[in-house]
Amino acid sequence: MVAVWFARILGLVLLALSIVGFFVDGHLFGVVTVDLALDISRLVHGVLLCIAGFAGVSRMVRNLILGIVATTYLLSALTWFMDREVYGMAPSRLTVFDLVSWIVLGCASLAMMLVPDRVARRRDEVGEALLSEQRRAERG
Incomplete structure (x- = not known):
């Protein structure tokens, strides 16, 4: 459930940043770079995270989306060390x-992929209890 809330909140924040970014050029609040390529990236990440948070997708799909977000952000951070304009994507x-x-x-996205799903864990516990009860009934 933590990963779902993480996806919801981050998705909405990224959507808001991307929408505001389409109307601002340069730096938002003097700290966040807003350029077209970054705004499109934030929009795509925001939509994906909202799907992961609000659409009730399986854990596997949610982890896939979180993995995509984590990979792109971490690779972008590595690219920053090579070129502060990220090879033309951020002219500002x-x-x-x-x-x-x-x-x-x-x-954080990588960490959310590792958080166990409480519902799935509870479902497994209930399933195991039912199986053991069924086995006892068959024996006894």
Whole structure:
């Protein structure tokens, strides 16, 4: 459930940032770089995360989406070290805040992939209890 809420909140934040970014150029609040390529990236990530958070998808699909988000953010952070404009995607030049947020979001998305699903765990416990009860009834 934690991963679902993480996907919901982050998805909505990224959607809001992308929509605001379409109307602003340069840096939002002086710290967040808003360029067309980054806004499109945020929009795609936001939509994917909203699907993972609100659509009731399976854990496997949610983890796939979180993995895509984590991979792209962490690779973007690595690219920042090679070129602050990310090879033309961010002509306004990325800030240190962008770098730190990408690393944090990438690592948090990876961590959310590892959080056990409480519902699935409970379902497994109930299933095992029913199986053991059924076996006892067959023996006895």
